[in-house]
Amino acid sequence: MNRALGVCYYPEHWPEEMWAQDAAEMVAAGISWVRIGEFAWSRIEPEPGQFAFDWLDRAIDVLSRAGLKIVLGTPTCTPPRWMLERFPDMLAVDAQGHPRGFGSRRHYCFSHAGYRRASGEIAEVLGDRYGRDGRVHAWQIDNEYGCHDTILSYSEAARDAFRSWLAERYGTIDALNEAWGNVFWSMEYRSFDEIDLPNLTVTQPNPSHELAFRRFSSDQVVAYHEVQVAALRAHTDAPLIHNYMGRVLDFDHFEVGASIDIASWDSYPIGFLSDRLDGSAEHKARYLQQGDPDMQAFHHDLYRAVGRDGRWWVMEQQPGPVNWAPHNPAPLPGMVRLWSWEAFAHGAEVVSYFRWRQAPFAQEQMHAGLKRPDNAPAPGLAEAAQVGREIAEMPQIALQQAPVALIFDYPSDWAWATLPQGEDFSYFRLMLDAYRALRRCGFSIDILPSTVTDLSAYALVLAPGLATVPDALQEALAQTVALVGPRSNAVTEELRIPIPMGPALRGLDVTATRVESLPPHVTRAVIGGGTVQHWVEDLDGTAETLLQAETGQAVLKGNRRLQYLGAWPDADLWERIIHGLAKEAGLTVLTLPEGLRLRDTATHRFAFNYGPDLVEFQGKTIRSADVSWWGI
Amino acid sequence: MNRALGVCYYPEHWPEEMWAQDAAEMVAAGISWVRIGEFAWSRIEPEPGQFAFDWLDRAIDVLSRAGLKIVLGTPTCTPPRWMLERFPDMLAVDAQGHPRGFGSRRHYCFSHAGYRRASGEIAEVLGDRYGRDGRVHAWQIDNEYGCHDTILSYSEAARDAFRSWLAERYGTIDALNEAWGNVFWSMEYRSFDEIDLPNLTVTQPNPSHELAFRRFSSDQVVAYHEVQVAALRAHTDAPLIHNYMGRVLDFDHFEVGASIDIASWDSYPIGFLSDRLDGSAEHKARYLQQGDPDMQAFHHDLYRAVGRDGRWWVMEQQPGPVNWAPHNPAPLPGMVRLWSWEAFAHGAEVVSYFRWRQAPFAQEQMHAGLKRPDNAPAPGLAEAAQVGREIAEMPQIALQQAPVALIFDYPSDWAWATLPQGEDFSYFRLMLDAYRALRRCGFSIDILPSTVTDLSAYALVLAPGLATVPDALQEALAQTVALVGPRSNAVTEELRIPIPMGPALRGLDVTATRVESLPPHVTRAVIGGGTVQHWVEDLDGTAETLLQAETGQAVLKGNRRLQYLGAWPDADLWERIIHGLAKEAGLTVLTLPEGLRLRDTATHRFAFNYGPDLVEFQGKTIRSADVSWWGI
Amino acid sequence: MNRALGVCYYPEHWPEEMWAQDAAEMVAAGISWVRIGEFAWSRIEPEPGQFAFDWLDRAIDVLSRAGLKIVLGTPTCTPPRWMLERFPDMLAVDAQGHPRGFGSRRHYCFSHAGYRRASGEIAEVLGDRYGRDGRVHAWQIDNEYGCHDTILSYSEAARDAFRSWLAERYGTIDALNEAWGNVFWSMEYRSFDEIDLPNLTVTQPNPSHELAFRRFSSDQVVAYHEVQVAALRAHTDAPLIHNYMGRVLDFDHFEVGASIDIASWDSYPIGFLSDRLDGSAEHKARYLQQGDPDMQAFHHDLYRAVGRDGRWWVMEQQPGPVNWAPHNPAPLPGMVRLWSWEAFAHGAEVVSYFRWRQAPFAQEQMHAGLKRPDNAPAPGLAEAAQVGREIAEMPQIALQQAPVALIFDYPSDWAWATLPQGEDFSYFRLMLDAYRALRRCGFSIDILPSTVTDLSAYALVLAPGLATVPDALQEALAQTVALVGPRSNAVTEELRIPIPMGPALRGLDVTATRVESLPPHVTRAVIGGGTVQHWVEDLDGTAETLLQAETGQAVLKGNRRLQYLGAWPDADLWERIIHGLAKEAGLTVLTLPEGLRLRDTATHRFAFNYGPDLVEFQGKTIRSADVSWWGI
Ligand SMILES: [Zn+2]
Ligand SMILES: [Zn+2]
Numbered sequence A, B, C: 001m002n003r004a005l006g007v008c009y010y011p012e013h014w015p016e017e018m019w020a021q022d023a024a025e026m027v028a029a030g031i032s033w034v035r036i037g038e039f040a041w042s043r044i045e046p047e048p049g050q051f052a053f054d055w056l057d058r059a060i061d062v063l064s065r066a067g068l069k070i071v072l073g074t075p076t077c078t079p080p081r082w083m084l085e086r087f088p089d090m091l092a093v094d095a096q097g098h099p100r101g102f103g104s105r106r107h108y109c110f111s112h113a114g115y116r117r118a119s120g121e122i123a124e125v126l127g128d129r130y131g132r133d134g135r136v137h138a139w140q141i142d143n144e145y146g147c148h149d150t151i152l153s154y155s156e157a158a159r160d161a162f163r164s165w166l167a168e169r170y171g172t173i174d175a176l177n178e179a180w181g182n183v184f185w186s187m188e189y190r191s192f193d194e195i196d197l198p199n200l201t202v203t204q205p206n207p208s209h210e211l212a213f214r215r216f217s218s219d220q221v222v223a224y225h226e227v228q229v230a231a232l233r234a235h236t237d238a239p240l241i242h243n244y245m246g247r248v249l250d251f252d253h254f255e256v257g258a259s260i261d262i263a264s265w266d267s268y269p270i271g272f273l274s275d276r277l278d279g280s281a282e283h284k285a286r287y288l289q290q291g292d293p294d295m296q297a298f299h300h301d302l303y304r305a306v307g308r309d310g311r312w313w314v315m316e317q318q319p320g321p322v323n324w325a326p327h328n329p330a331p332l333p334g335m336v337r338l339w340s341w342e343a344f345a346h347g348a349e350v351v352s353y354f355r356w357r358q359a360p361f362a363q364e365q366m367h368a369g370l371k372r373p374d375n376a377p378a379p380g381l382a383e384a385a386q387v388g389r390e391i392a393e394m395p396q397i398a399l400q401q402a403p404v405a406l407i408f409d410y411p412s413d414w415a416w417a418t419l420p421q422g423e424d425f426s427y428f429r430l431m432l433d434a435y436r437a438l439r440r441c442g443f444s445i446d447i448l449p450s451t452v453t454d455l456s457a458y459a460l461v462l463a464p465g466l467a468t469v470p471d472a473l474q475e476a477l478a479q480t481v482a483l484v485g486p487r488s489n490a491v492t493e494e495l496r497i498p499i500p501m502g503p504a505l506r507g508l509d510v511t512a513t514r515v516e517s518l519p520p521h522v523t524r525a526v527i528g529g530g531t532v533q534h535w536v537e538d539l540d541g542t543a544e545t546l547l548q549a550e551t552g553q554a555v556l557k558g559n560r561r562l563q564y565l566g567a568w569p570d571a572d573l574w575e576r577i578i579h580g581l582a583k584e585a586g587l588t589v590l591t592l593p594e595g596l597r598l599r600d601t602a603t604h605r606f607a608f609n610y611g612p613d614l615v616e617f618q619g620k621t622i623r624s625a626d627v628s629w630w631g632i
């Protein structure tokens, strides 16, 4: 397993006379990769069709001569102002019908054919020039698809493309009407040209309509992406990468990932805690300067699944306070190193810090880098350099088969966002709760797509919230001990209730006959300990009831191999459930101090202390914000 | 007094081969009425002018042959997609100026002349075909006017109609300027054509302008409605019904009700608790699976007043979890029966469940029916059937004159929504607080419109929040013991402060010289117990001060027959006030256990236990979610 | 020092036969100034070009004959409806792109050249008629610039004017691109005509772009204002006034004030507490009927700085409940007098109540006046009359040099609104916290603009949050004991991080190397007492560390003359810091009872008890809501 450090660098932001010194300092810090170019379109093509490669040539030269390997980004997330003269209608449109203007980034609609073509052309031009350049060791396509809520666009381009997509999917308008149940409120269409995008309706649109629009929107991202993939593949053998943003779920990362070589993601633990994490005020105060203890590992394991052959990077690693969350505290000393090591322990090939030096201008001027705006070292630099020394010294580690897997599925998120039934029902939160429960029991975990067909390597598999369980997955679940539910196999792919009603799992007679969503702070006690919250199903069927609420409702039904969970557990109940499953699966459960998390590789156990206090574990003393490892 | 059960059924949603079995099961459950057709326009008229009645003929045939009486709905709340080709400008427009598009329902502007005509035409067509059909025993016009905030539309059609309406109301532009006080900020108009709708102004528009727009908007509903009434009256003698939605106050239900025969409303106790009820978190947790103990009775009593000769139904009764509230828990076992009996005790002729079978598709796929999507019985069915048996067995009951009345007035809601003075001032909340206070003292209540002129049958009448007290009502109040205020007779019909200032009640020298709105959780203690909150008036005048705040402010002034309340009481103070009034009125006050409510008919006392615990009352033991009755 | 009472009066709202009696009663109450005309455009020019001065002539006649001095307002904040026919595009446009329509007031875009010209013309017409009229003793230009969020307009007029303004400021587009750092996300422009307004961007626009737009928008107000100034100066020697609204910071009041003679502001203590004050629920409940104890004094001191030669008025003084805050309680008895005296103690020449009589119609019908709508006296009138008697009897008082100064700077507010870094970072809140800390120590304070160059008269000067510290101010700070920070000299005027990084104060080696924003309720303890919150900087440099957090972070660094504060203190820590500075400055600190505030003139000490309880101080007993003064 390779391990290397990288950094994101913007030569166009700095005087050319600084480049060589910057490169030397990167190398001195143990950094071997440098990502450049992804926001530089206005410098690469200052006027339409007039290219300026001289500065980029020189930047590549300086960086590579210092010993750095280049990741070159296509700049398509920041089309220059002149692009709007070519394509005035290329802007995405928000749900209120307002075009999303120029002046920041990602101001394009994925469905716009002209801009999609233009994106391919700039990729082509770059590929033509640098595709066989041995100094460019990898390519990044675009940047953070979906960041700033940019997947769903209500433009005319999207509407027209949606109609074509629907015609392709359903064949006839009658088939669409039938699939969506448009008879319901006289919503029947007579032709595909009558179908609008599902925004600005009087009350909620047909959920089948909205889910179709979400599937379409994801497909548009994939199609947009593949134009650049094709353009680059024609010119280079270097691996292609995209850098996904944390908790951006509006398109299918597995499908984007299928055509490229390496998955990467942008990890901002403290920004995410403030900006996009469910959790109590106490939880957020406790981990204010560390980030949530499971959020990073979850994404690491997710992108190991998204990347071809499990190849994945952290393309952007928070090195200090960021600028974009509601509040932006600093990491505790040690956390930059901890986060870096956690990524390596989960199999990252590269951890790349964002960014080398804090820019003293524009939108991200308050975003820390490894260096300060005045070129002094920022606190993160020493931690990065320490990691650099450590990875140089420590023997290579090999990944180990995880004993446990969790199925993660993007369309399930879209389904429940479309049809939440309780306003705070979140697929991601459910998944993170399940993942956290497994981790608190000490497990290393693989995340797998719902298309997986072989689970024989796993002792235990969880599939909560999986909207539709594919046949092949149902088969595969029989190879292991499995927990399905809540809200799994509850709808069809058209977002209808299936008949027979779900979960209707093979070999398990359980039917969820009725569901309830509960407001925050309402809980129902479970006999023997723990509570259920948010979501409760009435379970029927002959399967044995393994856990029961004090209301008499069955909470868990099943057998020693396959169990269906009919409610959303609190942490205590999750623990009971995992303990029970682990016993059936022959797995040993650990009891971890609060805030400690483990990751086992083939040779080592890594322990990460996210908590604010020193802990003792397995004879080791681990300080707050510290990582420890030992052979196993 | 008739009592019958009904159900809402959508034959167009189900295979025709299921219809006969469905009908038989309805009858077996004691159901005798079935409502159909109100969302089926796209099936009745699939192409403009091409009608398809065969399926509807067969459905009516199957249902009526099973013994069911049909309520046929006009489908005008769901105009098909092709209607937009005829009238592209028929869509309502929201306050931000965005047209409210096709894809759900109620996507029409009440002011659009073309669509209004088209609504009359489809009613005419249906009346022509089924108006003399003896199997169709009643008609429903449209569905839930105002649901999804659809009364106020800022379309061009509305603007043009508003100008005409203003010209009609005021005659000259000078009269309008004078009536509204447009001199205030140089808002004077030179012609009616200069007047825009009161949205998107820099700060609040002139309240007289906004109230005029609200009166206009209500009148547009009435005018739209009466086109269908006229179309149907020409063809049928069957009673005409509209089904009002709970706590939708943006149009005057008394005026809509004046041209038809039966009022009905759609009762979703648990949905309303979550979605549209003021109340503490504790209150909402306590009644989470029961609904508020007074919300349903309030509407029952209201619609008994709206219906001609007191005829009213529950057209839609929640039978299990709904899909549209922020959270959607299930009713406690027993509540479906309790709600049904509460409606009958208040005089409902029919309680009709919504819906027969949960549809496994489209917007309401998570909305429970009496049957599950897979056609198994849902929990509500057995409770409905129990009610069916009970109403068959129990002797008819006659309504009894209520001792107490409460005046309810839609324009008062519009006035205070326009000019709240405190951001959380709500006429409905004030009314429900007063109603609840009376009910906690054990009273059965009549709700009456402000146009009532004879109150001699009542021992006690309350008129809180009545923006303008009509002369005739002032006369009528002298026939009884009356409580007026707070904020009663405080403005003119043009939403101006009257001179002399209110309440200026005949025979009671009280003037509210100044008002205060208070933020939540700020209270002022009243000497002797209880507090005032939200709203406090300074009362002046020679009338005796009956209650006084510790600040020295008079809270209640008046005599033994007429009292003016100058503040918003908490529950304890309401109780003191009601006790005092009841004594003057010669009424006996009861002390009820928390959550218990009573309703007296001529022969029986009904007791409904909304609370979570068993209670003892008048020697009876009543379980949670249970109803009990005994002869009186 | 002059002291007089005034009142705002709208003769056009009342029958002419009431005018003489109104005038007589004003005089009887000790009122000597009356402001008229500022909303009366539709009565002055009912049709374009047709003027009706007769009524205004008669009103001026009646009022002045009673002995009242007239302030005549230009009516340009309420252009009549016909103005929209001349200039359909004169409306301001909100950030969502919606024009802000007619029907209230302030419905114009400051950038619209046609309306700006029309405003000059009406001022010219009025000046021509009344400029040499000895009865008109002062002029008010427009009314409350910026009220209702009206400074930032996203109209086409604003966009075009912005482009011109940018061309003027930057000269070349390359200079602008460089200044803003537009290379950052390929945001580079090729011409000024490519630059749009910074709304509706996908994510935040470039902060330099947004700050430029804010500077531009403030300049547009100044330019608009100066058109009227020029028109009036040509016709009158009477002083020109504008009435600023409390906590409206979107334009530079110092720049507007530079061209006129007297600053005035509109003081609504209870409305502001509810509507625009940061503070805990406890604080707001404690001062519910009094207003915040420091908000008024802060503005008094601010407008003494804005007014030429320190001349300032309260143009509108709340006399009872207002209508526009979320909740509108009444003042405690005594507060109208207290507020009036507080203004005089801070140097107001005139305190003018808004309004004489509550209008029974239109938007402000619930806004109290000195008289009720029915012409009876409202509670405020007797308090005003008492003040009238007191100022007649009390000897003149002279202002005294304040020992302490606070620097206030509008562009700093725009900078931090543009780049808050923590979502609740507010310049105004920081300034009010600092001001409050000084006042709680008993100090009288001068507020000064950042352009001040001589501070030698002050013993102590504070400059927190001053985005850019001008060179001349840095020099001036050396004349006194000074506290700078937090977040002072942290950015350039283009809103970039300066190199060397701030604060970089002359003679003080301190660098803020990193900043953190903290969520509410997160605090860090400071060694020795108090905490920091909201904002924490990492301070580096050789200056002595005077205060340190328990995290080890320096909180205060400096020497006996110049200290830099690197965090946002709580009240206790502010007190420690002020005590330390006062000692260096040779100032005596007082300990005041909670809610008591002082103001020292040359001859008297005034004490204002904002608290709900009686207090003892320096041998005096001061009741709640009372003011006391004694010679010093
Ligand atoms: Zn090529
Ligand atoms: Zn809009």
Ligand SMILES: [Zn+2]
Binding pocket: C124, C128, C234, C235
């Ligand atoms: Zn002139």
